[in-house]
Amino acid sequence: MVAAFGWRGNAGVVPGAKRRLADEYDAAQERGEVASVRDGRRSSEAEDQKPTVADISLIHKDIHEARQIRDWVSERGHCRATPEMLGCR
Secondary structure, rough: HHHHHOOHHHHHHHHHHHHHHHHHHHHHHHHOOHHHHHOOOOOOOOHHHOOOOHHHOOOOOOHHHHHHHHHHHHHOOOEEEEEEOOOOO
16 A cells, blocks of 8 residues: 555545545536436537546546545544555555
């Protein structure tokens, strides 16, 4: 873990950033600023198209992992990262 993320004290930054990503992305979906499942298939009309996950240089896995971490932290009430959460096994 130290080799992957540098100094051990920085490990808490990753879950915090991912929680923020999940919150911001979900809020943007609620405001209608980015596409969501409710929008269905993309329209062929350019003015009707909302940006997708790929359009903002993310992948669905990023959003999914961010939501998992946010939910994990909210259930436990703290933000201590485990190696499994950070993808280090």
